[in-house]
Amino acid sequence: MTTGLTVLDVIDAVAREAMLFAAIGFLIGGLDDLLVDLAYGYAQLRRRLRGELPRPLDAPLPPMAVFIPAWDEAAVIGAMLRATLARFGAAPYRLYxxxxxxxxxxxAAVAEVADADPRVRLVIGPTPGPTTKADCLNALWRALLRDEAAGEPCTAVILHDxxxxxxxxELALYAAWLRDHDAVQLPVCPLPDARSPLIAGHYLDEFAESHGKSLVVRELVGAALPFAGVGCAIRRDMLGRIADLRAGQPFDAASLTEDYELGLTVSALGGRSRFVRARAEDGSLIAVRAYFPATLPAAVRQKARxxxxxxxxxxxRVGWQRGGSLREHWMRMRDRRATLAIPVLAIAYFALLAWGASLAGHVLAASTLPMPEGAVALLLAVNAAMLAWRVALRIAFSWAAAGPLQAALAVPRVLVANLVALLAARRALTLYWPMLGGAAARWDKTDHRFPTGAGDGS
Structure with missing residues (x-):
């Protein structure tokens, strides 16, 4: 009996210490999130008081280039190109x-569309794939330079997948804002996927909050705006400046997230970037829509990248901006806080298991389960309140983005998002470790699908 109680005491101690560690980590992260919420509330109040008018979207469109990197995309690229041609219409643009x-x-899929429409440029890179998306984008940049040398100008480069x-x-919005900005980022709206309401759906919740709140706060505090890799347009002269600094290649081929770094680079060069949420005349949000990974392995692979x-x-690679403001450091810390948040999350789940084992042990031993008291009990209550607030906000943003059904699903998807994050962290370490030894980054992409019936622009 004494041995049993000793083992139970150890279980109690492990559960208590793990819970305390996780609770302190959650408190720090929760206060950080709460500060962002307050900043967002201030931004919304300021916008309403100022009554900012939308920019007119009827000005003449300048020539633009759309870069679309495609490795192993035969299943979707043809439909995507046809839909893009139909939706963009007769505007002056070229699809690279x-x-x-x-x-x-x-x-073959790209050539079939290019043969029917001269605005589509098929570019075959010199290196067998996959390399990195940035390497593929650099091949498109070289193709653009060749066309410019042949007398086909370009004022902006748009990135899409x-x-x-x-x-x-989309093009009219870019034209309106690029007159006095160097780059523009549109919202990304994951499409609800009936085949995968939980795994694919958790992207909807995350992007609804990230592109509905987080990027708004980044602009408010004056921090650099990272690009999403799709739905972003950069002025041609700005990309040229970046290329001049990188031996003629504006996209860093050694990066797995060239879009994120490109946004920071534009800011470091003194460029002005803007995240724009605007609606068309029909009331629809001008945004990029796409299906996201619908299976657990695919979601883990993407999140790990x-x-x-x-x-x-x-x-x-990018470190902390030398001489940067406290606000810039704050946003970069938030970008990287997963390195601390995921271990805290893992320990929290371990604490739950330990408390379950403690409860079972005390039931079998007919003894009293020790309960948190004093400051620890207060800490847990504060964390519970902040968790409820976080879930409520996620519901609100998902409702605004996709309606009540998706808002209701946002609650169980919190657990799905945690699972994906934990598994992605493990995979990320396996990707990162060889890179520390000098291994080249590779395009670790997922399979895609395109909305049925949208291939003709409907």
Whole structure:
């Protein structure tokens, strides 16, 4: 009996210490999030008091180039290109699609559309794939330079992925804002996927809050605006400045998240970037829409690439802006806080298991389960209140983005998001470790699908 009580005492101590560690970590993260919420509330109040008028979107459109990197995208690229041509209409633009010499199926799919419309440029890179998305984008940049030398000018470069469903008002919005800005980022709106309401759906919740609140706060505090890699337009002269600093290549081929770093680079060069949420005449939000990974392995693979590129390798690559403001350091800390938040989350789940084992042990021993008291009890109550607030906000943003059904699903998707994050962290470490030894980054992409019926622009 004494041995049993001793083991139970150890379990109680482990559960208590793990709970306390996780609770302190959650408190720090919760206060950080709460500060962002307060800043967002201030931004919304200021916007309403100022009554900022939307910019007119009927000005003549300048020539623009759309860069679409495509590795192993034969299943979606044809439909995406046809939909984009139909939605963008007769505006002055060219679609540059980057492919690889060892990806014949994607080349054939792009060539079929290019043969029917001269605005589509098939670009076959010199290196077998996959390399990195940035390397593919650099091949498109070189193709653009060749066209410019042949007398086809360009004022801006737009970034899209092979699975994106573009908005018809996108080009006009870019033209309106790029007159006095160097870059523009549109919201990204994941499409609800009936096949995967939880795994694919958790992206909807995250982007609704990130592109509804977090980027708004970044602009408010004057921090650099990272790009999402899709739905962003950069002035041609700004990309040229970046290329001049990088031996003629504006996209860093060694990066897994070239979009994130590109936004920081534009800011470091003194460029003005703007995140724009605007509605078309029909009331629709001008945004990029796409299906996101619908299976757990695919979601883990994508999140691991983001985590590696931003929080791990990205930390090594871009560091902390020298001479930057406290607000800039705050936002970069938030970008990288997953390196601390995920271990805290893992310990929190371990604490739950330990408390379950403690409860079972005390039931079998007919003894009293020790309960938190004093400051620890207060800490847990504060964390519970902040958790309730976080979930309520996620529901609100998901409701605003996609309606009540998705808002209701946002609650169980909190647990799904945690699971994906934990598994992605483990995979990110396996990706990051070889990079520390000098291994080249590779395009670790996921399979995509395009909305049925949208291939003709409907």
């Amino acid at each position: 699609v980057g492919t690889y010499p060892n990806d014949r199926a994607t080349i 092979a699975e994106d469903l573009v908005h018809p008002g 983001w985590l590696t590129g931003i929080a791990l390798a990205g930390w090594d």
